[in-house]
Amino acid sequence: MQIQHLPYADPGDPDVGSGTRLLLWLGRNQLGGQVRSTLWGLLLHLGIAGLPLGVGLAVQAVVDRSGSGLAWAGGLIALLGAAIAVGDTMQHRTAVTNWITAAARVQQLLARKTAELGSLLTRRVAAGEVVAVSTSDVEKIGWFVEALSRFAAAATTLLLVCVGLLVYQPALGVVVAVGVPVLALAALPLLPRATRRADVQREKAGRATELASDTVAGLRVLRGIGGEELFLGRYREASQEVRRAAVRSARMWALIAAVQVALPGLLLVVVVVYGAKLALEGRVSVGELVTVYGVVTLTHHPLRNFEEIAMAYSFSRPSARRAARVLALTRTTTTTPAGATSEATSGATSAGYEPPGGDLYDPVTGLLAPAGLFTAVVCGDPDAAGRLADRLGGHPSQDPEDHVSVLLGGVPLDELPLDAARSAVLVQDKDPILLSGTLRELLDVPASGKVSAEEALAAARCGDVLGALAQAAPEPGGDPMLTRITERGRSLSGGQRQRLALARSLVTDPEVLVLDEPTSAVDSHTEARVAAGVQRLRSGRTTVVLASSPLLLDPADRVVLVHEGRAVAVGTHRELLVTEARYRAVVTRETEEETLVDIEESA
Template sequence: MSGSGAGPIGAPGREVLLGAVRGQRRDVALGAVLGAAHQTGEALVPVLIGVVIDQAVAGGDAGALARGLAVLAVVYVGLSFGFRFGARAGERAAEQAAHTLRTRLVRRVLHPGGGAEQGRLPGALATIATEDAKRVGAVAMAVMAGTSALAGLLVGAVVLLRISVPLGLVVLLGTPLLLWLGHLLGKPLERRSEAERERAAYSSGVAADLVTGLRVLKGLGAEPAAVARYRRTSRDSLVATLRAARAEAAQNGVVLALTGCFIALVALTGGRLAAEGRISLGELVSALGLALFLLGPLEVFAWVNADLAQGRASARRVAEVLAAPPAVTAGGALPPRIVRGAVRLRGVAHGGLREVDLEVAPGELLGVAATDPADATALLRCLGRQADPGTGTVELDGVSLRELDPADVRAAVLVAEHEADLFEGTLRDNVAAAMPGDAPPGTLDRAMAAAGADEIARALPRGADTVVSERGRSLSGGQRQRVALARALAADRPVLVVHDPTTAVDAVTEARIAAGIRELRRGRTTILLTTSPALLAVTDRVILLHEGRVGDAATHADLVRRHPGYRAAVLS
């Protein structure tokens, strides 16, 4: 892919994890240093208490007691500072890593070459870009916390070695074993976490799909079937989530039990050494305090293992999206400096299309009436280069679209599909979303008038500055169609392909829109894929697509008079 910034193709999950940490290495390093300072301070507290007991309490030295308490106060201030600012740096690294990853995912999904959405519902992509990205970002915090805990363990081990070699060896030999067991216990959690995220993403996708088609479902009376489908999907997601939760609980419980046994072993060893007189009372207190302190770092390691297991599972899902091959690849040719708008199809076969030959002259207003809606969809995908035809070529001003970068094709050819979504914002912002920055004054108003969207603005409380809700749900179906058409017209592309833009408007408004499109697009190539007689009547020429082939070509009036198949498709 070119120009996407979506990340390297084929990036495995491990590279995604490492990249998330490397990208925030400054905050991770700062957090690790400050966290290590906090853990070092925590480890020194029982040591200082032991020293105070030996020098001040046992010896009855009040001055030594005061000095010891002052040192303890300084240590507490330092470790508090280290925790506060270290945790802040770690959280910042985690959030920034997740944000960066979300940005990469959005770039990949929106890349002109497409392909990321193949086999995935929109809701599933949203889950990957939110929850999975968040889990991968949390790995930066886990690395920082793990490094800090390791520093605390090392300091505790060194102190224990100085107190007693047997105690130090117990810690140094037992800790790696405990970590290895925690890693093994994390494997089932990793597998179940991945299954849980897959089920959750699919469930979100089904929910988004059902909400989008809610009106259609109500019209068909299919709500019970839709609810039953979502219940099954949600139940599967719940089962996967419970399995992952049980695996996490089992891992944490077993690791905590092993940790408790380990701490008990350290305390038992220290107690025997004190009973034999090989260490002092203060050193015994220090050893027991360190044994209790070690519980904290070891619990952190259990949490880090769980976080890494979930992060690895999410990273694999993120990597799959980033590594998804593009639906169309960029060619090496450059588009014409000035696009005239000549479109030509030679022997195109794609979907239901069979050997389609078609020429559109620059500035022509062409109508295409397809007897099969699937053929219209296939033609749209080829003209917008959402897919390359299996055989044949689609050319723009003599250059094959296959040889152009998809972004260059979209800059010259705008395909306005029938199901066009609006976004949350004002009516004016929706129409001006794709309008070029150098558009002449009045472009937006002319586009709205041509699409009949000016009537909508006059009927709204604040006119064109009225806020439209998400996906335009505050507007009726016909209003959404007119706003979407106005947006396509305001984009002012050299070639505009419009698919059924007036199916939800009344006949009078449709006739006005047809005249507006013809007037506004005069001199620029426009292709109307529709079976609306009002729209086809204003075109220069109409192509009839029947059974995947060009069945006839003439003016709308001539086709109505001479072709029964055309009459059935357009007038029925």
């Protein structure tokens, strides 16, 4: 895989059993690139290791006063220099290619998982962790994949050097063959502690990133309540913890680096002293002593890769573990609910990517949203309402008792292909995200084509938003559709953001539209107009609104009260106000004492 061929047509199905298994899976999927990088690395390291042989032959040729021998030695040195230049260039090129392609594969997998889970991702994983995984963690994972081939080349080179020295000069070769493995493994006892300290550093850095992300997201609220200094102090404390953890981790890696420098120097002293003794005894020639000395001197180059691979693995393993945890998340666990027949399942299969139609039914709560009607749902618990909205969109919670698929026309949503499920049901949660870009780009979403952007904006009562965007246009009287919306729409008010998100959902025109508190940040006058606009534009289409505002409940064709996880009453808004005390308590904000009195009187 080359960089110009990115992105992958299919990044594959990762092994997410653990961080280590994910790293091994990435390595296996880049076997060709790893082999190429290893071969180029061998050329580089063997070229470096061979230089002392050329120098030794040259020294011996001078001692023997051999012109031809000196010429051969010079030619060998030139050839080795060319090999080093080519090997270094190509190894760097192929290793960086491995790094970039591995990082790109992980990013594609994360993007695919994000698209699959949607808003559920940040409900199951902290937003700061998602940011860390998709940025710094991806780099750490790519680093390990890139370092793997260079380590393989370095280890193979050291093995060949030891064997070669045993053949070339057995007396000195034995010393090197015994010493080099000790050098390579000397830092091994220090690695567990270094790894633990690196894990602590990464954990604290992830918490600091999460705190920073949450602070920026809630900056408007913090300014409103004067909480900037409080959160600034918390972030300052978190960043100092990261700094202290980083210093502790760096000390261990500095100790490992010192060991990697000190021990080769000690081996070099032993070789020189022992080699000089052998030379004085006439058992080795001057050229052979120079050759062995040069080889030992240059072993620090491949030995550095042992330190690097240990550091890369220590830093990438927790990153890979976090990535595996995100990639292991699933949209649903397929469970055939009571009442779902095999005919319904086979119908979903034979339907292919055609979204089914019909009533929307939730077996957990007993909620039924008839096809083509505007159904409002009143739920006293906002968290329960959010979980219900997720379930209606085909995302059951992780609670086994709550993990049953919603039926659309008798077909379980989680048995449909993802594209078909999403074209059938669209859920807008209570805190929708606006991506940066122009208003036209915001509304350029996959849609049926039956609802224009102008109709959707009018139904969502976005006239004041268009006026604000027109004023913010670079030129006076500019087109608001071409005005850029800042990141997450932070230049707009909460009500304006809600209405733009609602317009985006209306443009999509799905078979079933689920809205969770779509006007919670809108004033009463605008809320009533929005309710009328949505009812008119969605006429004949299935719409479910989770709300407790009478202005949204009154226009609904039917209202369902969900109490303690079950649908307990159905009717119109005005009927339920009269007949259902629990409904009245939620909608009119009655006190608990007043509700008990109403229930006793109705009984």
